[in-house]
Amino acid sequence: MVTCPGGFKGCKLTVVFLVFALCLIFSPRCFGEDSVLIVSEAVKHQKISLVVGETTVIKTKSPHFIKRVSVGAPGIADAIIMSTEAKGAYPQQISLIGKAPGTTNITLWGQNNEVFTVLDLEVSPDISRLKETLHKVLPEEKDIRVAANHDNITLSGTVSSASNLSQVLAMAESYAPKKVITLLEVAGVHQVMLEVRVSEMSRSVMKRLGVNFNYFRGADFGLSLLGGLTSIS
Structure with a gap:
């Protein structure tokens, strides 16, 4: 039984504190760590998807540790081993950062220099930011549709003029250089x-x-x- 020495307000604060403590102990997701991905030795080619600029954390299950990590195409993603506080212990987490559209492999080595697992990583263009940019620069264009297909950007719909079409293509190219497919038409x-x-x-x-x-x-x-x-x- 929980007593509330401070009346209703004190009881309310006590309940909030208890919920916070339980969240701390049992649920890391309470702190926004939804991007943590746990990998195991059983899955040799686990697929991971990121958008450009996005970061996710890869965590291994005990007793597996990460001694070394390599990225097949460093221009597409970075992998950083996260240090551990335990002295002399190998870490169990890496941070993946999407840099450019494309696909690559992430290879993890364990403490005995054996290949622990290989991750198949796909980095897609950030079409959400592209849509925001198009809306800010060309607010009058209401019929532009943007979709990501693997590492490509596909544009469809209509624009009001050839000059606006050129602007749309230039902005899309900045998010996926040489990987823009346009099905846009000029109205009229x-x-x-x-x-x-x-x-x-x-x-x-x-x-x-x-x-x-x-x-x-x-x-x-x-x-x-x-x-x-x-x-x-």
Whole structure:
């Protein structure tokens, strides 16, 4: 039974303290460590996904320790071994940081110099920040859709002008250099091209029919059909 010497307020503070203590002992997630990933020897090729600029912590299960770590493509990610307070003990945690879009492998060695596990890491572009940037720079463009497909960025929808299209592509390239797929269209371009094409076809048909508009005055209308025409069927 819990007594509350300070009345209701004191009891309330006591309950809050107890909840905090239980959270400290039993649940590391109370402190925002949702990004901690525990790996075991049983999973040789565990898949991990990050976005550029994101960090996650890899933790090994006891009795396995981390003596050495290597990154297959250092330009894509960094792996940092986190030190331990125990003197002479090998650490059990590493910090992974996504640097650029792409895929790579993270190899962990144990205390006996054996390969403990290999992690398959995929780093994707940060499309959330790209969307925010597009909204700030081009708030009038409401029909731009952004999606991440592995290490590529796919753009779709419509923009109002060719100049805005160039700006969108430039901003997307800064998040995924040379890995931007664009399906964007400029609004109105297809309609104009269709009108021009119909006009050209109309003139071509009239020419093949040999129609001469001699005059068009009031109700009077004259034309002549020329001979030697090819069939339009």
